[in-house]
Amino acid sequence: MQYQQFVSRLFVYLKPHVGKLIFTSVMMMLATALESAIPEISGQIVDELFASERSESSALLYAFALFGVIVLSSIFALTSTAASSWVSNKVIMDLRETMFAKLLKLPKSYFDQHPTGKTLSKLTFDVEQIAAAASTIWLDFIKSSMTVIILISYLLYKNWQLSLSLIILLPLVYLAVKLSSNRMRSASTQVQKSMGSMTHLLDENISGSSLVKIYHAQNQESSKFNNLIKNIRQQRFKVDMTGAFNTGFVNILIGLSLGSVVYFSSTSLQMTAGEFLSFFTAMGMLIKPAKSLVNINKPLQTAMAAGESVFGLIDEQEEQNQGLKILSNAKGGIQFNDVSFSYQGGKTVLNKISLDITPGETIALVGSTGSGKTTIIQLITRFYSPTQGSITIDGVDISEFDIDSLRSQISFVDQNVRLFNDTVKGNIALGQTETMSDEKIKQAASASNASQFIEQMEKGFNSEIGEDGAKLSGGQRQRLAIARAIAKDSPILILDEATSALDSATEKQVQAAIDEMQKDRTTIIIAHRLSTIQKADRIVVLRQGNIIELGSHQELLDQKGEYASLYNHQFKN
Structure with missing residues (x-):
C-alpha cells in the first residue's frame, strides 16, 4: 500500500x-x-x-x-x-x-x-x-x-x-x-x-x-x-x-x-x-x-x-445477494436439476445431481466421507452456489431469493454444535431474542428434553453457559441446539446427525421430539448412523458426488447394493 x-x-x-x-x-x-x-x-x-x-x-x-x-x-x-x-x-x-x-x-x-x-x-x-x-x-x-x-x-x-x-x-x-x-x-x-x-x-x-x-x-x-x-x-x-x-x-x-x-x-x-x-x-x-x-x-x-x-x-468481496424475491411460508419442495459443484476449480464434488424432494418429505443422505453429503446442504443454504445446474424451492431458483429470506425458512442442527457465550434463553432464541416469547422458548426446551437440566441451573433460562457452552455436557449442548431449531419453527429442517452426542435413553426421547418436529416439514438428514434414518421416506446413497441408490430403507435393503452393505456392516460390527 x-x-x-x-x-x-x-x-x-x-x-x-x-x-x-x-x-x-x-x-x-x-x-x-x-x-x-x-x-x-x-x-x-x-x-x-x-x-x-x-x-x-x-x-x-x-x-x-x-x-x-x-x-x-x-x-x-x-x-x-x-x-x-x-x-x-x-x-x-x-x-x-x-x-x-x-x-x-x-x-x-x-x-x-x-x-x-x-x-x-x-x-x-x-x-x-x-x-x-x-x-x-x-x-x-x-x-x-x-x-x-x-x-x-x-x-x-x-x-x-x-x-x-x-x-x-x-x-x-x-x-x-x-x-x-x-x-x-x-x-x-x-x-x-x-x-x-x-x-x-x-x-x-x-x-x-x-x-x-x-x-x-x-x-x-x-x-x-x-x-x-x-x-x-x-x-x-x-x-x-x-x-x-x-x-x-x-x-x-x-x-x-x-x-x-x-x-x-x-x-x-x-x-x-x-x-x-x-x-x-x-x-x-x-x-x-x-x-x-x-x-x-x-x-x-x-x-x-x-x-x-x-x-x-x-475490501473483500461480500457474499452475493442479488435475489429480489422474498421467500416466506415455504412449502418446502426442493429440486436439484443436474447440479454439479467443485471448490475453486478443484475436482468435482457433485456430478450432475438431480433430485426431487416433495414438501414435507424426509430425505436421508448416506455415503462415505467426501461423497458430497455436506456439499448438498451448503448449496441448499446458499453458502456456495452450483458451478452447473440449478436448485429450486417451490419451483423458484434459489438464486432469485433474497438470501436472508431463504435462510429464514431453514433450521439447522449440526453434530458439531456451536453455542454462544450467552444465556440459555439467548442461545435458544438466537437471532430472535427481542421477539420470541418466553413461552415459545420453554416449549422448545421441553420438546428437546432440555427443560430438566435447564431448570436445575442456578438462574434457569437466564443462566450463562460459557464459551461455546463450556458449562454444559455434550448431550446438553446438543439438546440446546435442537431446541434452537424447534424454536425457529422453519418449514425446512436440516439435521446433521443431531443425536450423536446423546446417551441411548436421552436419544430416544430427543428422537421422538425430532420425529414430531418433522411433521409437515421438509427434512434433510445427513446420516452417519443408519439406525437413525430407517423412518426416512427416501434414502439417497452417494458415492464420489454421484447418486448411486435411491429408495426407502426396506427397498434399499432388498436391492442388496451399497446401502445394504453399509447397513449390514454397521449392525454386524
Whole structure:
C-alpha cells in the first residue's frame, strides 16, 4: 500500500473528526510555540539578572513569565492529547465496527480459506497500529515539525551565518530516512503476518488444549510457537535496528552541530553569556523533535503495513445477494436439476445431481466421507452456489431469493454444535431474542428434553453457559441446539446427525421430539448412523458426488447394493 493510498483510505474515517483534529493541531501548535520561547527567556534571564545589576522586580517578572509559559504550554498540550486520544479511539471503534460488519457479510469460502487467528489479529492488533497514525503519529509530526520550524527560525534570527552552516546537514538526515523506509515497511509487513499466525496458533491450542495433552503434542506445538515468536523477534529487531541507525546518525550530526556552536560562539562570534545560552538551548531543544521526525518513519511504516491488512479485509468481496424475491411460508419442495459443484476449480464434488424432494418429505443422505453429503446442504443454504445446474424451492431458483429470506425458512442442527457465550434463553432464541416469547422458548426446551437440566441451573433460562457452552455436557449442548431449531419453527429442517452426542435413553426421547418436529416439514438428514434414518421416506446413497441408490430403507435393503452393505456392516460390527 502506497503512502497516498493509505492516507486517502484513513481519511475516510478521520473526515467526521476534522474539526477536532484542527483543534488538536492548534492546541499543540500553541503549546509548541510557548515551549520554543524558553531559550529566549533563559538568555535574557542570564544577561539581565546575572551579568548586570540584579533587580528583584525583574527577577519576579522573569520568574512569573517562565512559570506562565510552562503552565500554559502544559495545559495546551494536555488538551491536545485528550482530543487526539478521543479521535484515535473513535477511529479504532469505527474501523472495528466496519470490519465486524464485513465479517458478517463475507461468504463461507472466505472463512474456509483464512485461518481464524489471522482474521482475529486484524481486528485486534493491526487496527491498533493504524490508529496510531490517526493520533500519535500526527501529533508527534505537528509538535516536532512546528518545534523545528520555530527554533530554526529563531536560530536564524539570532545568528544566520552559524545557523545556515548547520542547516546544510539536513539533507543528510533526509537521505538516511529515505534509505530506511523500504526496509522498515518490509519488516513491519512480516511482523503483521507473523502476529496473525501466532494468534491463530494460540486460538488452536487454547480451544484444543485437551487434544494437545491427550496426544502429548506439547513439544510439537511449543516448537511451532517458538519458531513463530523467533521470526517476530527477528523482524522487529530489523525494524528497531533500522530506527536505531537513523537515531545514531542524527545524534552524530547533532553532536557535530553542538560542538561547532561552542567553538564559534566563544571565538570569532564573541557571543555574550545570555546569547550563547539562548542559542545553545534552542539547539538542544531541537534534538528531541529532530529525532522524532526521523523516528516517526518507524510507526508510520508499521501503520501502513497494518493498513494493507485491515483495508484488505474491508475490501473483500461480500457474499452475493442479488435475489429480489422474498421467500416466506415455504412449502418446502426442493429440486436439484443436474447440479454439479467443485471448490475453486478443484475436482468435482457433485456430478450432475438431480433430485426431487416433495414438501414435507424426509430425505436421508448416506455415503462415505467426501461423497458430497455436506456439499448438498451448503448449496441448499446458499453458502456456495452450483458451478452447473440449478436448485429450486417451490419451483423458484434459489438464486432469485433474497438470501436472508431463504435462510429464514431453514433450521439447522449440526453434530458439531456451536453455542454462544450467552444465556440459555439467548442461545435458544438466537437471532430472535427481542421477539420470541418466553413461552415459545420453554416449549422448545421441553420438546428437546432440555427443560430438566435447564431448570436445575442456578438462574434457569437466564443462566450463562460459557464459551461455546463450556458449562454444559455434550448431550446438553446438543439438546440446546435442537431446541434452537424447534424454536425457529422453519418449514425446512436440516439435521446433521443431531443425536450423536446423546446417551441411548436421552436419544430416544430427543428422537421422538425430532420425529414430531418433522411433521409437515421438509427434512434433510445427513446420516452417519443408519439406525437413525430407517423412518426416512427416501434414502439417497452417494458415492464420489454421484447418486448411486435411491429408495426407502426396506427397498434399499432388498436391492442388496451399497446401502445394504453399509447397513449390514454397521449392525454386524
